[in-house]
Amino acid sequence: MKLYMGLFFAAICMPLASIAGICSLEFGYVPEFRQALGIGVLVGSVMLLVAxxxxxxxxxxxxxxxRAQANSSN
Known part of the structure; x- marks a missing residue:
């Protein structure tokens, strides 16, 4: 199950990172686009590390x- 969760987090990493950057800019947490981009990169990096x-x-x-399946088929 961990294998599938890792693949799932890797697949949704970039959309969630871009949404986090956009929301941080829109909600006024950061004043500049470059900082919002940094937030997106930070969120994406953490998610990829977890994945x-x-x-x-x-x-x-x-x-x-x-291995168990291979041994039982012999």
């Missing part, structure tokens, strides 16, 4: 499941 951690955490269980 990478979840993806890497899900690999061992996926490998165990694949």
């Amino acid at each position: 990478l951690i979840l993806f890497l955490a899900g690999i061992p269980s996926t490998l165990r499941r694949l």
Whole structure:
């Protein structure tokens, strides 16, 4: 499940990062477009980092499941 969550977060990372930047500019949290772009980059980077951690955490269980299926088919 962690593997799929990592892929899901990686897929929705860029739309959410751009929405975060746009909303920070529109709601007045930052006064300039460059700072709003920085907020978007920050949100995107954090989401990609979380996605990478979840993806890497899900690999061992996926490998165990694949080995069990390969051994049962022999």
